[in-house]
Amino acid sequence: AQSVTQLGSHVSVSEGALVLLRCNYSSSVPPYLFWYVQYPNQGLQLLLKYTTGATLVKGINGFEAEFKKSETSFHLTKPSAHMSDAAEYFCAVSDRAGGTSYGKLTFGQGTILTVHP
Amino acid sequence: DTEVTQTPKHLVMGMTNKKSLKCEQHMGHRAMYWYKQKAKKPPELMFVYSYEKLSINESVPSRFSPECPNSSLLNLHLHALQPEDSALYLCASSHRVAPMNTEAFFGQGTRLTVV
Numbered sequence: 001a002q003s004v005t006q007l008g009s010h011v012s013v014s015e016g017a018l019v020l021l022r023c024n025y026s027s028s029v030p031p032y033l034f035w036y037v038q039y040p041n042q043g044l045q046l047l048l049k050y051t052t053g054a055t056l057v058k059g060i061n062g063f064e065a066e067f068k069k070s071e072t073s074f075h076l077t078k079p080s081a082h083m084s085d086a087a088e089y090f091c092a093v094s095d096r097a098g099g100t101s102y103g104k105l106t107f108g109q110g111t112i113l114t115v116h117p
Numbered sequence: 118d119t120e121v122t123q124t125p126k127h128l129v130m131g132m133t134n135k136k137s138l139k140c141e142q143h144m145g146h147r148a149m150y151w152y153k154q155k156a157k158k159p160p161e162l163m164f165v166y167s168y169e170k171l172s173i174n175e176s177v178p179s180r181f182s183p184e185c186p187n188s189s190l191l192n193l194h195l196h197a198l199q200p201e202d203s204a205l206y207l208c209a210s211s212h213r214v215a216p217m218n219t220e221a222f223f224g225q226g227t228r229l230t231v232v
Contacts, residue, residue: 043207043223090159107159
C-alpha cells in the first residue's frame with residue numbers, strides 16, 4: 001500500500017525566507033502526487049500536482065515542487081515566505097496503478113507552517 | 118463555478134439524534150467523496166461515489182449512511198453517533214475517480230460536535 005511521510009510537523013520561517021516542506025512517498029509505482037493547503041477551519045485547496053511530464057511543477061501562490069524518483073520525494077518550496085502562507089500543508093498521493101485503490105487520496109500527517117514578521 | 122458547498126457549517130447533535138450533512142457541486146464532476154478530519158490530523162477517506170454509485174466504503178460504521186441522490190448532491194446521514202465522532206467532515210468532488218490524477222475540490226467542511 002502506498003503511503004506518504006511529511007518530515008517535520010511544524011516549520012517556522014521568517015517573512016521573506018525560503019520555505020521548504022518535505023514529503024517522501026512509499027510506493028512501488030510512482031504515484032500521482034499533490035500538495036494541498038488548509039487554513040484554519042477551512043477545507044483544502046490544491047497548490048499543485050504531479051501526474052506526468054516535467055518533474056518541476058509550479059503551483060499557485062508562488063509555490064513549486066520537484067518530483068525526484070530516485071529520492072522518492074516531492075518537496076514543496078517557495079523562495080520568499082509571506083505572512084499569508086501561514087497554514088497547514090498536506091502532501092497527498094493517489095495510486096497510479098489503480099485497482100481497488102482507485103479514488104483514494106492518502107494524506108501525510110501535515111506540516112504547520114508559521115511565518116514570523 | 119469551482120465550488121463545493123457544504124451545509125451546515127456547524128452542527129451540534131445529541132447521541133440519539135438523526136441529522137444529515139449536505140454537499141453540492143455544479144462542476145459536472147462524477148466522483149464525490151466524504152472525508153473525516155479529527156483535530157490536528159489529516160483527512161481520512163470515508164466513502165467514494167462514482168457516477169452516483171458507492172464505489173468505496175472504508176469500513177465506516179453503519180451509524181454513518183451516505184447517499185448520492187444525483188450527480189450534484191451528496192448526503193451523509195448520521196444516527197446514534199458517539200462523542201468520538203466529533204470532527205470536521207469534508208466533502209470533495211473530482212472529474213472522475215479512476216485514475217485519480219485530477220484535482221479534488223474540497224468544501225469548507227461541517228464542524229460536527231456530538232454531545
